[in-house]
Amino acid sequence: MFQIVKNQVRKWGVFSIVVLSLSTVLLTSNTHYLPNLANQPDSVKLADFVEPGFPYISTSVDARKIGAGFPTDNQAARTFALQLGDSAYACFDTDQLRWSVAWTGKFLPMVLMAQISYKNFFNKNNGIAKLTGEPKIATGNYAGWTIGKPFFRNGKQVVEPSWKALPADQARYNGVYVVGKQAILHYSVGNSKIYELPGSIKFDNQVAFTRKLRVENVDKELYITAAEVSNGSTGEVKGKFAYIYQGANKDSVTAIGIAGKVDWQLEINENKFVTVKLPVSAKQSLGMVVMWKGPTKSLKTFEKSIRGKPELFPDFEKGGPTAWKETITTKGKLSPDTAAFVTDQLGLPLNNPWKRNVRVADIAFFPDGRAAVVTFEGDVWTIEGIDKDLQNVKWRRFASGLHEPLSIEVVKDIIYVFDRNGIVKLHDLNKDGNADYYENFSNVMSQSAESREWAADLVAVQDGSFYIAKGGSLSNGPGMTDKAFGKGFRTGSDQNGTIMKISPDGRTSEIIATGLRGPYLGFNPNTGILTATDQQGNFVPSTPIYVIKKGDYYGVIPTAHRTDNPEIAPPLTWIPHSVDRSSLGQAWVTGNKMGPLNGSLIHFSFGTPGLFRVLIDSASKVLQGGVSYLNANYPAPTSKGAMNPLDEQMYVTGFNLWGSASVGISSVLRLRYTGKPSYMPNYFRAGNQGIIIGFDSELDKASALNAANFEVKRYNYQRTEEYGSGHFKLDGSTGEEMLPVAGSYLSADGKKILLLVPDMKEIMQMEVAYRLNAKDGKKVNDHLYFTVNSSDDMDLKKYGFGNVDLALLTAKKEEMATQPAKVEVASAEKGKEIFTKMACAGCHSPGTKTDGMYGPPFKNLYKSERIFDDGTKVIADENYLRESILAPSKRIIKGYNEEMPSFVGVLSDPDIESVILYIKSLSGKK
Template structure:
């Protein structure tokens, strides 16, 4: 078995990689035998996350603890970690245009979320990135360049704003990739600057070089090259600025101008602390270099000699450089049999690639001709061709790399835009060789902290040229670099948990909505409707779907970001925990080739996984709606989807990490309409008289007219700081209400049923379970979940219902008590509940921890449990029951609070059955 399939001495099953591995081969003349070998999953290998031939990765850095003599206010949310050669590296802060830190030895440890899970697919134990090499040069969290006068700001208690400098003062423009070198581009005031970082060696020492190309500056510019906080002496000698450390001045940090003769640049020391470079106004600075070094003062003369002999010329990079990745990888898809109206075809991922690169597809977008661009959580962009009907020759080429946990991609007018933690990057292929040469900063105006869950969650394009983006809330799931501000939340930036609109030029943003925990977006460009999901958790009682408008607030107090006290905007619908405990993206079905789904909003469940059709009732005083499951094969989590403008089918991406019922690591699917009949719900109306539920297919009159074929339940949630919510009746007591269906009617077009339900009222959650047949005899036995925000009168005539006996609504209004409530508790029932209530997605019945949010259940009963607060207890019946009803009281050590209460969801008999099931699990 190949090491790729191993984890902690265990093996991933074949199903765990079913969505990840597909047949692929290079276009290099492989024989059929070689292709068969490449088809084997155990032939797969992965190289390290950082590739030695690529000049940078985008990352964050915490350099506050570099040691004596270095600034302590040194943390950056957006940097380029640059590989400079000879085991020399630097982090360039793209917000403040400074070298945060330069060092030698080892590169950065791979501790961020995408990095730790790159090979260890379910590893969520991310940490802030700190230095493990030997730091030599650093600056504090202040501007690296300034115009007019030098600017410094240093404080041991400084907290970053997590924002870029004002564009009129300085702006990051992007990075060019030229062979193995990175060339940075930014502006300071009105001066455009290109910089090529590098390194040189002398006498077993490493020095860092910064080579600049500047447009003629109209005002003086100042660069802070290094800060030394424990200086004992400083001087400028022979054109080199020195700051000494130590009582004997035996250690020195220096900056010098490279080359012989006079230079417009001036090396200076300021405040006996800062090494700076002064560029006078009007200087002819077409190309110049500086050299920075820290070492023994005995080597000063050798350093000065190095400065004089160093000559560095920027290459001709503006027209593009040599290609990084020249090979094409071909994969074979797998078509699903046409067994239903909607099926999922599997497109193979290019995992057998020459770079041994993981491919966890986060999002996909299409060009007008039907070829696509896909972005991976690992920071790569791939171009995909050959997406046709049979998927037998799908061709993949790497286009870009080095991005910071990107999760969204949009192709706009044949330009690729990617939203990652560095901002929105526009990728430019300058020489048309199929690879990006210039990673242009289209927009970094949004704030971005280093908190791992403040991810760049989603981006959608609007026809006016603007983008809407969704930013994750700064949850308390690591690394914890900002203060705790509420249960389950860190401070992060002041834009975490928000939806923003980015202007068409990328230079401005406006807040659309706040009070979100983990939003993802959908946008109907034809109707201008912006929609969103959110994640169940603290302050979010269950999974919601929202229709967004400017000024909305959705109830998460730590992400309010407002000084007023706005009302909480209700969702279009809630979705129960057992149905979708982890929501993700949305997509609107455009075109007319998806049959009855055309025009629909599609909701993506990560945890289930799978797709839901969203129905919207716009006739009520407040928007309301509901969801139904689109049954198909989903081998990996479903995260996002995009319509292909050529075949007008929906393409679905997703990758595993946070815990899902699916074990698949990643997949790229096509939801295809086969032309067969669809039996999905197609319309929801809820009001005073009851519920109207419409379907795509005509219904059998006998089953539709029998009220015994429908079961209706309702309950409310409680929005608190606790994770999720139990279920509560409308009178506030715990539990769910089962309502009487006193009559059911079939509409004139045979596609709708009216359920007369007494005592209809506004409620957060309703469920209809139906047992119907279509007119062609197909059994239709599914649940439908919806929310009633407004229970007004229904216009029954409008929907084709005649001769409805509304007197049936006057029957005695009493709750029907389920006979199951008094059932005897059994281990078998407990096992079934373990599956039904989605416990299986977070807790293993064995010892598995990979991909699980909660601790395993094997060996649980009568074991000693150790908690985050330092206490412990024996796991008896009382403890297990308490954990089900009040899970936040005791959090098992090593885990987070990510389980809702099952108050009102499970009866005493249900809980006893689960305990019996846990007792039956074998001991190991």
């Protein structure tokens, strides 16, 4: 059996491991490599995720169980956790425009995905952000501002979150100004403009929370719901103060006060809701709402502390002080021109003054060749000096505080980022190189707090609109809810697992496609073609690539979001699990300087890692496609990419976390065309007579005409609720079919090969392995993976093949029926080969490593006790190992998730026995 492309990638993985043991220099120059920073120089140790100099982090929060008297329906997906000073903090819910919770003591625990992996790079065991400090003020799951009258729960005790922003005509979050350590929130309620500066004041060893408000154009009465106290004994309003007492002796009180020369009025509703009424006024008003909970004996001091006129707002609308003045200069690492396409590495700014991690998720370019990147920790950096040599690359920190962003775009010199808050438009108001205003360009998409409902991808369209992709609400790890919605999914928002289009003004959206598990996008601005990938898992049998059409449904039942029972749209192509077990983004080569790749769609594999060239057979009745691996050095996972309009090369980003064959943590690469010959496939066509493959270079005639130089196999997947799929023959039985090559032909130009293959049928997966020589003597040994959606007759003369003996097809088909079955012998050595070939090493360590691994390590696995997530136990004998290979979702090891596909039909019985023997050898037992 031929060595597949994964093995070529493994060579680089070995190289990276060697680098780990040699030096830490690469950590400061080109690529993160190390799994922890324990042994690193002080200069590269990371500071905490939460920076004291920035006023907030973006987060979700679960405040449903914070104590007696507080609302029990208090959860929010899109919030700012504000640092207010004096160990005081508050979460502002940008969907509901409410203070969901305010507290003192400790800040939120850093347990969300980006936070928990910030220093522990491979830690996927995220948690839910819950208060560890002392709660003081909270409101439930309802609007914080209303028009005409207060509105709470409409009679319900608990309201389930809709995970949507308030209707924009009622209220809308517009953005936040960052002014030093202060955040000024900007939002609208009806036609009124509100600017809010949250803060705190201290008195008698107590801390009160302040909401300084500048209010403009109040044409209708407005109401603020300031606090909800459900265990109050009595309540009263006295002038500009409202009190709700707790305890039999009224020894505790929640007090709300109003400061400033404003005619705002306090009210208590249902003896538990404290509201502030703002009367109609055309004038701008400046007042402050002060909120406090504490011992009643300190009430008088509280009242005295807020008397007087609030200070004016800082001059924020022209931009604040420069937070990040320094420019960090790095040197890149150029690859020698050893092939047609090589990857140069840009140096990451890890030695930065803020000791900030830099895990680059995506890149975008300005027209002049400058770049902007976004990191998973929520920062945006701008880059200059991207030239031929990469020896003077200048990085400047531009923005921070974003919520697990994975996408960035530059449109008309303005940076847009898609994170869980929505699409954020970044404004540098005073042109000092730092963003001052983080505008809410669009939050019309729903967003739950489920950790896997990623704000996955964003692509810009020429008319100013955007396409976005949203992850499915997967049940991997802890979630905000335990409610299942199909196997492998929780109940998230009503738009999880969808592709949407956002209007040019950001105010409206439309659903383009549904039924996806973890989609990422590719968009060709020249043709308007939208493509997408999805993640293998429950309901997704293997990695697909789709050409997206409006109204399509892609087969994931929990994310269908429709009731019309649509047909499942077929993918352009499937990719085998062993070739790409975890796909990410796509990018089109739109320039004219990448030689053979010009006009190509490039597919990004996180798990392999690496890039694949996508071939599209547009001549068939139904679009069908295939992929071919682009051999190069990929020191870290590859996730997203973009074309640089200046040098017209493709730049590739990625960071590690979810389990990749790469051990690198992050990198920014330049995929560069050197001008040397390329030997990749550039065309494929499949039909009744067989398969046509075109190449970038002329082939040696003798090797091309030798049918023994080709191996062809095919198989189907089964789409079920289980994680991934085994392999199945056309008749539904398990296994793969090896197809003979009846004959091979070379076209007149020497660049196309016709393989006559008998019994061609529509099939989900085909593989062609080939061992050829190019005309210049270069060995061309590789694979092509593709799907046959339509098997129709091909006009062979049209493709340069005349005098083809089609009778060979019939003769070979008859020969197939009489071929004896191959006899296979099991061995531990063969098991080790399968372990590598089937990409098992990306999820299971042959040693004891667990960092970055989806599955348990194999060393000492045999005969060990296995404890499952339901508490049951078993000894890992041969029967258990066989079950784990064929039915991995039947029993899940405690501490792990269901993330392994079945190998039914993929591995033969001798293959399985070989893997078991290999695992035994790692345990030193027989």
